[in-house]
Amino acid sequence: MANIEQLEKIASQVRRDIVRMVHLATCGHPGGSLGCADLLTALYFEVMEHQSDFNMSGEGEDMFFLSNGHISPVWYSVLARSGYFNVDELATFRKLNSRLQGHPATHEHLPGIRVASGSLGQGISVAIGVALSKKMNGDDKLVYCLTGDGELQEGQIWEAVMFANHHKVDNLITIVDWNGRQIDGDVEDVMALGDLPLKWKAFGWEVMTMDGNNMTSVVNTLAEAKKKSGQGKPIVILMKTEMGFGVDFMMGTHKWHGVAPNAEQTAEALKQLEESLGDFAV
């Protein structure tokens, strides 16, 4: 049984890490990172069976892929907090010679990263390839992939979505960060996605929804999704989140998609987020 309170505490620390990393780097993407902190915390600390002793092939493990690579701060924080590398390395985010590149990369061999992402629309395809190799290898573990909602404007996404249904890739759980915002504004205004649940259904996927900023909803829905795996259909969870969740002045707007808080704003943000595991050293 998940300890929701404990997970919430970890998520709060992850949010502190995000704010501090982006502030230190003076650039980065805090909005989507904050919105997805609950999901990634639940995945790495509760849902996925994985080893922090990193192995590229991930054989016998559940695996996670971040397609919307710009929210790297949340992933780096969760990877560090779950033991893939030392948390103090978070202070090197976006700096020269760091393993924590602006967008996730394998080139510097950061444990936990299996493919580069940043140019959008590619993650589901890669996750499908991994899921297929798991099937071939008789490995019954699952593959998770997170994409943004604005990212669904990329054509390759729908190539992958069509393929996963046709080839019954039922060991893949895709999560869409349905926060309704992208760099230039609201998704609805920039390029509306139409009836999103119906679109995925029409492509043959098992469609679920959840409140991505409610830990109970996240944990329960992911458990439910896991039960639905292996039944011939790929699974998508349309995850409602609030961009900037946890920091009041970053919510309700797309403006914090890719802007770093200054010292004053950082202090104000950190007041709202409990330091539960100890901040990384600078």
Next chain:
Amino acid sequence: MKLDQIVSSGKKATRDGFGDGLYEVAKNNPKVVALCADLLGSLKMQKFIAEFPERFYQIGIAEANMMGIAAGLAIGGKIPYTGTFANFSTGRVYDQIRQSIAYSGKNVKICASHAGLSLGEDGATHQILEDIGLMKMLPGFTVINPCDYNQTKAATIALADHEGPVYLRFGRPSWPIFSPENEKFEIGKAWLMCEGTDVSIISTGHLTWKTVEAAKQLAEEGISCELINIHTIKPLDEEAILASVAKTGCVVSAEEHQMHGGLGDSIAQLLARKNPVPMEYVAVNDSFGESGTPNELLEKYGLDTPDVIKAVRNVLKRKEAKVD
């Protein structure tokens, strides 16, 4: 080998070499899997699919997805061979290859048929002449363009033992077979086809046969050509090229590709750094192709045997002028 020993033992398409090589390598290596974007007949993948259906993925007309899936299969320890036309294997999916395969260091083999003008009647939309340039610019990518059926088959087999991303380029038309059969393919190693003293003719792909024809005609006039086949454009066998040039003092490059960005450019860059000598290109001069038969197109766009001969005469004149 002597020039007169380089003869055609028959004709087959290089893409047949790929299909047969894929089948052979899959028999010995269970990690080999194949993907195709709705062109399995054109890529000659039927034999592989019949024998190993569980290791084949039909992707449909979705090349971007194919490159991503291949990267994922490589993460899972497989050795994926992707198959589609060269145009759709490169330019169409350049960003997917760049991010998910090249930058991510994935062990994916991008196998590309119908490259160049010799695709023929389909016309310029499909006749990619820029792909060598595109692919050789990607850090860490190996780029291979075999010259005939035997070499393509051997290269396809060799790729499985090479860790890292590779672009393998071949073509559509039936073409003379003249390279040794069942020869072990060494990535990055030039094939010194025959020794000569007056000029180094360095070629890749289909045009290698044209250089053989040209050298034979030139031999009748007493011009001695050293023929070098470069199947691996990257990494380039610099040692072989420099050794030849040190002897002959001039170079003709020949390829079914744009002059910009192809094998000739790689050679010129090497010579500029190490041993500048007169050099002429046999390549397409900043132009798209058009519909026509392969031979009509090679003739019209300056990639035929007389063009190699003309380039040799020009470069010899320049060499002599330099000596004087």
